[in-house]
Amino acid sequence: MTGKAAVFTAVGKPFEFREYPVPDVGPDAMLIRITMANICGSDLHFVRGGGPGLKDGPPRILGHEMVGVIERLGRAMKTDTLGQPLKEGDRVCYAYYLPCGACPACWHGVPGCPNRYRYWLGTSCEEPPHFHGAYGEYYYLRRGQWVYRIPDALPDRVVSPVNCALAQMVYGLNRIGLTLGDAVVIQGAGGLGLYASAVAREMGAGRILVVDLVPERLALAKAFGADEALNVAGMEARERVAAVRERTGGHGADLVVEVTGSPQVLAEGIEMARVGGRILWIGNINVGEPGTVDPGQVVRGSRTIVGLVVYQPWVIPRALGFLERAGGKYPFDQIISHTFPLSAINEAFAVAGQRKALRISLLPSA
Numbered sequence: 001m002t003g004k005a006a007v008f009t010a011v012g013k014p015f016e017f018r019e020y021p022v023p024d025v026g027p028d029a030m031l032i033r034i035t036m037a038n039i040c041g042s043d044l045h046f047v048r049g050g051g052p053g054l055k056d057g058p059p060r061i062l063g064h065e066m067v068g069v070i071e072r073l074g075r076a077m078k079t080d081t082l083g084q085p086l087k088e089g090d091r092v093c094y095a096y097y098l099p100c101g102a103c104p105a106c107w108h109g110v111p112g113c114p115n116r117y118r119y120w121l122g123t124s125c126e127e128p129p130h131f132h133g134a135y136g137e138y139y140y141l142r143r144g145q146w147v148y149r150i151p152d153a154l155p156d157r158v159v160s161p162v163n164c165a166l167a168q169m170v171y172g173l174n175r176i177g178l179t180l181g182d183a184v185v186i187q188g189a190g191g192l193g194l195y196a197s198a199v200a201r202e203m204g205a206g207r208i209l210v211v212d213l214v215p216e217r218l219a220l221a222k223a224f225g226a227d228e229a230l231n232v233a234g235m236e237a238r239e240r241v242a243a244v245r246e247r248t249g250g251h252g253a254d255l256v257v258e259v260t261g262s263p264q265v266l267a268e269g270i271e272m273a274r275v276g277g278r279i280l281w282i283g284n285i286n287v288g289e290p291g292t293v294d295p296g297q298v299v300r301g302s303r304t305i306v307g308l309v310v311y312q313p314w315v316i317p318r319a320l321g322f323l324e325r326a327g328g329k330y331p332f333d334q335i336i337s338h339t340f341p342l343s344a345i346n347e348a349f350a351v352a353g354q355r356k357a358l359r360i361s362l363l364p365s366a
Contacts, residue, residue, distance in 0.1 A: 004364075005136030006345045007059045007125055011049040014346045015135070016059075023129035027076040028143040032068035032092065036160040037134035038336070039352040039360040040065045041190065041261055042285050046121075047349060050286040058124030063134025063362075064096035065164040067156050071138065081146045082317055093162050093320070094147040096120065096134070097310060101144075111171075111310045135345060137364045146313045154323055158332045161191060161359055165335070166319045168282060169195040171311035173203060176280040178255060181206035185244055185253040185272050186226070188260035188283060189217035191335050191359045194224040196257050198330045201225030202322065205255075209247055211240065214355045224330050237268045244272040252277055259283040263291025270297045270305070281307040335359050341366035 001022045006015040025031050043062055045051040054060070070090050080086050097116035099106050105113045119142060120132050129140040141147060150159055169192060178184070184205045186193045189212035197208050202225075210221040211230045218229035228247065232240045245252050252274035258265060261283035270293060273279050284291075284307075298305060323332060337358040340348040345362060352360040 003131065003137040004342070005061050005125060005131065005133075006342060008047065008054065008062045009059050011047065011054065015349075017343070018059075018125070020125070020130035021128075022138060023131070023140060025072045025074045025140070026143075027074045029074045030070055030077050030086075030141045030147070031072040031131075032094070032139040032141055033071040034066050034068040034134060034137060034139055034364050035091075036067050036156045037063045037342070037362045037364065038065040038160050038164075039063070039348060039362070040164050041192070041283070042164075044349070044352055045261070045286055050289070054121065059126060060121060060123070061125045061131065061133030061136050062121075064120065065161055065359075066096070066134035066139065067091065067093050067150070067160045067162070068139060080149050081313060082148060084149050086147075086149060091150040091156070091159075092147050093150055093159055093316060094141055095145050095310075095313075095316070096163055098142060098145050111312050112308065116310065135342065135362065137342075146316060148316050148320065151320060151324055154320065154327075155333070157336050157361070158323055158327070159320070160361060161195075161335055162316060162319050162323070165191045165359070166195050166199075166323075167311045167315045168192065169199050170319050170322065171315045172196075172257070172280050172282050172308055173199055175308055176255060176257075176278050176306050178203050178205060180204035182254040183207045183248045184209070185248070185256045185269075186210045186221075187256065187258045187265050187269055187272075188212055189214065189221045189229065190259065192259035192282065193217075193257075194221060194335060194358070196259060197221055197224040197226045198326065199322070200257075202326060207248070209244065209253070211244065216356050217358070220331075220334060220358075223334075237264075241268050241271045248272075248274070251275070254278065255280065257282070261285070263289050266291045267293045267297075270294070270301075270303060273301070273303050276302045277304075279303060279305045281305060282309075285309065336361045339363060339366075
């Protein structure tokens, strides 16, 4: 028995389809049959040579935002991370990375372990158990990866972005210390920005302003809890800062959240925050693409900047609970703007690179 996967071989080349033997599982592992896998903004960076840098190296299966069904369950895998019983056929979502537990980040409880991708981007898909990423029919989940049974009421379309986009925003807004009544500015109305708006609203934000260049995204931002969606297309940086300050009492926001992935917006985001304000950086994952900031704006303005990647084990179950409670308030199913069969992954990535796209989902069984 074999399974198909879309394999990344080099920057600038299309994905190749290969078949690998479907692996047996060890006693403390499980095999997931993937039902939906999304194209995250970071995946776009990866195929262009950004992110952790995939310009050279072995063939790999990319993708990390996914959901699936337990196909094979190791005999020692009785429960999920919360202690809920598991069986073959259960739908689950899970962390796509595995902290090493043996580095300074892990010793200090910081989730950004530099070795967390060793069984994903750091491993050739030619090596068993082969299925290390989301862009295939299966995913091999190892001991130590957090896994959670999905409530029956939540469809795959709503759950598939949980283990990256939604989890990242739940953790990020908690980590930056969003406070009741905060004026929040969100730079970017993609999937992350829409989730940021809804989560901030549920956490008690006072006023939420989302800025973006794409009218279709901005219209959706208001459905996700934003008080105002500001189209900044055609504005210079100083004009964007002035527009935000005008809408935040002239002082600036209590909290600015950057989820555009553009280094060019970092400097203006700092100036959009009030004196003593906070800035959360999540979108800029690429190393070697510097932006210019004025450190005096941070020091003299007593502003706090927090940059973070990934999250802690408590986040996914909280995100699932959030989706259950708030499902009637926000159009979570619209985060997925397009779906393609996995066989059309190259076309899907071309669409994902267009501004109007939000999350593109790939269906391995279609």
